[in-house]
Structure formats: C-alpha cells, structure tokens
Amino acid sequence: MALTSAPDTKAAVPSAADEMIVTAAILVIGDEILSGRTKDRNIGHIAENLTEVGIDLREVRIVADDENAIVEALNALRSRYDYVFTTGGIGPTHDDITADSVARAFGVSIDHDPRAVAALEAYLGPRLNEARLRMARIPAGADLIENPVSAAPGFRIGNVHVMAGVPSIMQAMLAAILPTLRKGQRVLSETVLANAKEGDIGGPLAALQRAHPNVSIGSYPFRDSETGAFNTNLVVRGRDPDAVEAARAAIVEMLKSVVRS
C-alpha cells in the first residue's frame, strides 16, 4: 500500500509562442450572488464565448458590492491578464457602485458622460430622471459599450470591459465587444465518453498524458441522470489539431482494453 510516487501534474495547454495566447479574467460584482439569492448565469456564457474565439479564461472572482473589494480585485486581475470582464453594479440605484469603483481603480475622475446622457435621452425621453442619469456616470477616458436592450451603456477603460449583470443585457454587450478583442490561437477540444469510472482508467490515462505532452487531458466524472451510475468524460485540449487528434485516438484505443469494475 505504500505507494509514494509523486503525483503527475497536468501540463498547461501548451503553445508554440506566447503571442498566440490571449488571457482573460471575469469579475462578478454582486451581494446577491454571494448570498445565494441569485444564481450566476453569466460566467458560463462568457467562458464559452471566450474559448470559442481563442481567448483563455484563467480566473474568475466574485466580490460583494463593496468599493474596496472591487478595486482590489480589479487591480489584481487587470495587471495579470490581457482582458478583464466585469458584470453587475451599473444600474440606477444606490447599490450600483461599479463605475465609481472602476474609476478609483484606474485613478481617473468620473462624471456624467455626454455620449451616455444622449443615449439615455434618446431611449428614455421624459423617463430620464436623476436616478437613471446615474447610469451615464462613466470614468474619464472610457469608451462606451452599446446596450441595445435598455440603452444604459457599459464601458471599456484600458483592458477592462464593464458590463451589466442582467444576462440578456450582458450577452448583448459581450456580442458587441468580442469583435474588438485581440484573439489568440484557439484551444481545440475533443471529448470522449469513457463509459468507465474514472478510477478504472486513471492509470492508463496518466500514461497517455505523459505520452502526449502537447495536449492537456482532463477527466470529468459525472453521474448518469437516468441510472445514477458514474461515468466519465475525457477531454483533450490543445492548439495543434494533429496532436489533439492523436491523443483522442490513443484514448479511444486505450478504452478498448480497460477492465471496467
């Protein structure tokens, strides 16, 4: 029983050159997510879309509607990743403090932005009151991100994109942002359903990872929703199509010889 070999650590998805890699982080801002009252539906959507266009999501943080917490997290993430995407806290009420927090993080002033005021006036007409004007507060030097759903814009400042928290609005803003981003080489992904429990394939799978160092092989157990039995998805990820295909084929071959318990 004294198995003392050091564990294998999975290789990061490798790349031929660093300039082929573009990284990102998400900062979710909202007490309601941390209390469990609201279930986040934005992280998964942003993650899928970034992966699709060749941007590697490396980290997500969720913080409260607290200016110090937002400023600290934003400064940590924007200095570390190529892009940061925030969701939440840009509405018309007193608890919407994202724009002011972002201005503080960047050390710039914030005021009503004439472009944002004009967009709100055009959409809202006489409904534009003082509370709604709050949504036109934009940090100095930021570009606006159009909101085709309800006019109140998001904004980009530096490498930070500030978006709404309401999923339909966030999704429209992200769709507007994606074409403007620098893209890396896409990480390709192939999934093989193992029809085996993780523990039955752990040994040969580790050997396969060592034999295919140019890809990252992930093993994801799940319970079959009908039978309740455990099964496993094996996911090969990498930037070289030939390497991904070779590893996928090797996994399929390996699975034929597995003794299932």
Added chain:
Amino acid sequence: MALTSAPDTKAAVPSAADEMIVTAAILVIGDEILSGRTKDRNIGHIAENLTEVGIDLREVRIVADDENAIVEALNALRSRYDYVFTTGGIGPTHDDITADSVARAFGVSIDHDPRAVAALEAYLGPRLNEARLRMARIPAGADLIENPVSAAPGFRIGNVHVMAGVPSIMQAMLAAILPTLRKGQRVLSETVLANAKEGDIGGPLAALQRAHPNVSIGSYPFRDSETGAFNTNLVVRGRDPDAVEAARAAIVEMLKSVVRS
C-alpha cells in the same frame, strides 16, 4: 443635466460586534469551468447554505487545475476569511492535483492516509487500484470529511475544507461539515417585489437606505419571463430583525407613491 453629487455607496450589513460575524470564501478548482464546458452548480448551493446558518460568503475565486494558481489563491483566501471551501480536483486521475496543492500551500507533507485507505478498501474491495489509491493522499495533519456517496473522502486542514466537485458528493460533504462550523449571527433578508423599474425608484430608494443605516438595501432588476418587461426585487438585509422589518415596511410605503414610467 449637470448632476455632480457623489454617488451613495451601500453600507455593508452592519453588526453589533465583530465576533457575531463569521466569514468565508469558496475556491472552485477546474479547467472545465473556465473553458465553459461545465457550468458550475456548486457556488450557489454553498452560498445558500452558508447564508442560512449565519456565515457570510465574502468572495469566490475560480482557478485552473494549476498548482501555482491553486496555492496562491488558497493562501490569499485562507489568510483573509474564517473559512475556505474548495471544490474539485480530488479524484483518481492525473489532473486531480488539489490535495497536493493544498499540502504545498500549508507547507506540510502528503501521503496515503491510513484512514482514507481503509475507507476506500471497505467501499471498493478488489476495485481499489493504484489510481483510486490516489484519492487517499491527504495532507499531514488533516481531518477527513466523510463521503457517503463514493467513499473517497474530502478533508479539513486549518480553516480550509476540501470537497469534491461532483455536486451530489459536494452536497453530502457540505452537509457533514456545516454542523462543525462556528456560526455568526444570521443575516436576515426580506424581499419586496417592486412592480416598478429600478430607474423609477432609484431616488426614493437611496433616501430610504440613508434613513435605515442599520440594514443594507439591494435592488435587483430582472426581466419578467412571460412579458419580457423589467421589474425589480428589493432586498433588505440586516442582523437586527426590527431594523429589517422597519426598512421593509418603509419600502412598501414608498412604493405606493412611485410614479411608474
């Protein structure tokens, strides 16, 4: 249009004494969440349960299956909050590196734990192979967290609780952990459906927050799933039942006088 008043920032939920507040963070570990392939279903569950028992979830981070990323995030969170809960990366395959990363973060050794080996032997019998033994690797000094679903235990070391990523297993582990935790005074929460758009109530709501400094008032817009129209939930949170009720009643009164646009 030149409204230049500084924005109100929402007060943190106040408390009579710091010892009434117990804080926590979640660290989600998994490439599959960051790629968007798997949608997290654990954060919301943990958040709800912590809120329910009187523990304030203050921050969540999601990082990749990368030892440096795990160690750095874990050390940041465990030094800052009373409790940390991790999910993911404790299975039998090469990409399960959470236990080793936690050992490194704490600067302790890691080896097969006799208690964990015994639990796996009892459950798995002859199916206990070298891959599955990997799940018995536990940092020195840790207590085990029982896994009634599939035997492979989680563990607690210091203020960190390491749990599985599969939701059914994580939920069973959390249920076992909750009775062992120190609890703070619960944050009470009352929700009022505004039947108004956020922008119609932003002004009076900010005044209400100023008049009720012992509670935190959050405003959460959403789109009605049937009509597509925007509506708003107003949530009063606080530790003093009387203060929460007073603010709730004041909101209901305020809503009667709102002119809806």
